Amino acid sequence: xxxxxxxxxxxxxxxxxSFISRILKSNGYKTTTVYSGTExxxxxxxxxxxxxxxxxxxxxxxxxSIIEKVRTWSSCPIIVISARTHESDKVSALDLGADDYVxxxxxxxxxLARIRTxxxxxxxxxTETGLFLRPxxxxxxxxxxxxxRVTLDDTEIHFTPIEYKIVAYLxxxxxxxxxxxxxxxxxxxxxxxxxxxxxxVNMANIRRKIEKNxxxxxxxxxxxxxxxxxxxxxxxxx
Amino acid sequence: xxxxxxxxxxxxxxxxxxxxxxxxxxxxxxxxENNTNVVLVYILSLIIISRWTQGYKxxxxxALFCVIVVNYCFTYPYFKLNFTLSxxxxxxxxxxxxxxxTSTTTSRLVEQSSIIAERERQLAEAEKEKMRAxxxxxxxxxxxxxxxxxxxxxxxxxxxxxxxxxxxRAELAAHIYDGSEWLLHxxxxxxxxxxxxxxxxxxxxxxxxxEEIVSESVERIQKRIPDASIHIEIPGEVxxxxxxxxxxxxxxxxxxxxxxTHSHSTQPIDLIVDHNENFVVFHVIDYGIGINESEIxxxxxxxxxxxxxxxxxxxxxxxxxxxxxxxxxxxxxxxTAVNHDTGAEFIMHLPKGEIT
Numbered sequence: 001x002x003x004x005x006x007x008x009x010x011x012x013x014x015x016x017x018s019f020i021s022r023i024l025k026s027n028g029y030k031t032t033t034v035y036s037g038t039e040x041x042x043x044x045x046x047x048x049x050x051x052x053x054x055x056x057x058x059x060x061x062x063x064x065s066i067i068e069k070v071r072t073w074s075s076c077p078i079i080v081i082s083a084r085t086h087e088s089d090k091v092s093a094l095d096l097g098a099d100d101y102v103x104x105x106x107x108x109x110x111x112l113a114r115i116r117t118x119x120x121x122x123x124x125x126x127t128e129t130g131l132f133l134r135p136x137x138x139x140x141x142x143x144x145x146x147x148x149r150v151t152l153d154d155t156e157i158h159f160t161p162i163e164y165k166i167v168a169y170l171x172x173x174x175x176x177x178x179x180x181x182x183x184x185x186x187x188x189x190x191x192x193x194x195x196x197x198x199x200x201v202n203m204a205n206i207r208r209k210i211e212k213n214x215x216x217x218x219x220x221x222x223x224x225x226x227x228x229x230x231x232x233x234x235x236x237x238x
Numbered sequence: 239x240x241x242x243x244x245x246x247x248x249x250x251x252x253x254x255x256x257x258x259x260x261x262x263x264x265x266x267x268x269x270x271e272n273n274t275n276v277v278l279v280y281i282l283s284l285i286i287i288s289r290w291t292q293g294y295k296x297x298x299x300x301a302l303f304c305v306i307v308v309n310y311c312f313t314y315p316y317f318k319l320n321f322t323l324s325x326x327x328x329x330x331x332x333x334x335x336x337x338x339x340t341s342t343t344t345s346r347l348v349e350q351s352s353i354i355a356e357r358e359r360q361l362a363e364a365e366k367e368k369m370r371a372x373x374x375x376x377x378x379x380x381x382x383x384x385x386x387x388x389x390x391x392x393x394x395x396x397x398x399x400x401x402x403x404x405x406x407r408a409e410l411a412a413h414i415y416d417g418s419e420w421l422l423h424x425x426x427x428x429x430x431x432x433x434x435x436x437x438x439x440x441x442x443x444x445x446x447x448x449e450e451i452v453s454e455s456v457e458r459i460q461k462r463i464p465d466a467s468i469h470i471e472i473p474g475e476v477x478x479x480x481x482x483x484x485x486x487x488x489x490x491x492x493x494x495x496x497x498x499t500h501s502h503s504t505q506p507i508d509l510i511v512d513h514n515e516n517f518v519v520f521h522v523i524d525y526g527i528g529i530n531e532s533e534i535x536x537x538x539x540x541x542x543x544x545x546x547x548x549x550x551x552x553x554x555x556x557x558x559x560x561x562x563x564x565x566x567x568x569x570x571x572x573x574t575a576v577n578h579d580t581g582a583e584f585i586m587h588l589p590k591g592e593i594t
Contacts, residue, residue: 197445197478200445201447201476214472222453222454225444225484
């Protein structure tokens with residue numbers, strides 16, 4: 001790594017901010033810490049961070065509105081830090097353009113993993129050269145997007161067109177949590193209702209085809225009340 | 239007495255008097271030879287008015303009205319007031335008396351029933367207060383234990399004791415971590431209680447796929463207890479039932495954690511899901527020491543009475559389970575515990591509900 005990644009931490013709780021910053025520094029990232037939303041916005045504009053870590057519960061402004069503002073001029077990855085009680089906040093943050101979230105309290109390894117994933121995704125966006133068509137591969141599962149073929153341990157798996165669309169969308173965003181609404185709009189189009197039942201049933205069927213035991217999945221994980229997350233692809237080199 | 243009330247009483251009185259006068263005219267013309275009926279109708283109206291209005295004045299007013307109207311309309315000479323009829327003062331007194339007695343009785347009745355209601359409310363309040371106090375006592379006891387170990391370990395670390403080896407230091411840090419993890423678990427349980435608030439209407443019920451909830455709970459428990467081994471069995475068909483996902487997850491986590499930490503056994507525990515016509519049934523089965531028979535009902539009855547539990551000094555098992563019961567009750571389900579030959583089993587029923 002010739003230039004270190006710069007991470008902006010927007011968090012009003014000083015203890016937590018210093019703990020996050022310590023972890024990140026010891027892992028070779030450069031950090032800037034600000035303690036309020038207004039400072040955060042100006043730092044995001046002036047410092048051009050590679051990643052923003054954003055606490056949703058800020059004293060001076062709603063974290064969600066910060067995402068909205070940043071998204072008007074930057075596609076810099078935003079990872080939301082939130083308390084477990086606010087599922088709806090997480091969903092709206094993700095739908096507004098946050099890339100991922102961690103739930104308080106979180107461990108160092110979890111945070112670092114999320115940051116790596118987000119950095120990889122932002123890289124992929126920047127160097128758009130057909131990387132999207134690179135096949136997904138994790139454990140025994142391979143998805144060839146050009147041939148629309150899914151194989152599990154070398155046996156081909158047959159999906160309905162809808163099921164394939166869901167799996168392909170999750171696989172193209174592997175490692176990231178995708179909200180129910182985002183998946184539904186991508187698969188069924190923008191006029192689909194809010195009722196997630198149809199997606200859940202399709203997901204249950206997909207799991208029956210690719211997971212050995214649907215109750216302890218290896219590939220597609222549930223984030224209760226938020227959405228789904230697919231195991232990170234192994235072929236991504238960074 | 240507030241104004242609209244008075245207005246309502248007045249309207250009521252006038253309405254009854256009008257109805258009864260109309261009725262009297264009809265009776266008077268249908269059966270002219272017997273006008274006792276008329277007097278009885280007026281007495282009835284008097285009782286009705288005294289009974290359903292506040293205070294005496296409407297009753298007295300109605301009595302006065304009745305006497306005059308009866309005199310004016312229904313006694314000879316018709317449509318003339320004549321107070322010289324023999325016995326007339328007696329009729330008048332009788333009517334006033336009826337009105338007064340009825341009004342008095344009624345007001346006393348109203349007063350008494352309001353006193354009773356007030357007393358009942360106070361009793362319910364006291365009961366709730368007692369529950370809350372018990373819960374708080376149990377919680378503070380349970381929170382103090384991990385806090386003691388956290389503060390103790392932190393103090394030792396802060397003192398920078400030169401005799402402290404790296405290994406000991408790591409051990410102390412691990413104690414701090416364990417303690418705080420336990421506190422987090424506790425806080426999550428308490429949060430669940432606030433989500434339920436008072437009734438099942440405040441639950442966020444959504445149709446959820448059973449296996450998703452199961453897998454997420456198991457995943458979270460394995461994050462906390464990495465060497466937990468849990469054997470899961472779920473039915474082949476897709477089961478979707480209405481529930482508050484976060485709460486049911488909390489229940490499963492509590493049950494699994496209890497099975498892992500209190501069974502004193504290293505055998506894998508079973509989490510088996512099956513279903514019948516109306517319910518989805520979750521079984522959490524461990525192969526350990528089982529539960530003390532006398533404690534089974536106590537564990538689940540939600541009284542939070544810590545003093546009667548054999549104090550398993552570290553983990554407040556009682557709170558976790560009564561929270562489970564509260565959650566399941568709010569879902570219209572049931573949770574029971576039994577001992578089997580080689581351990582304990584918790585069975586939880588959740589209604590399938592109508593999902594179209």
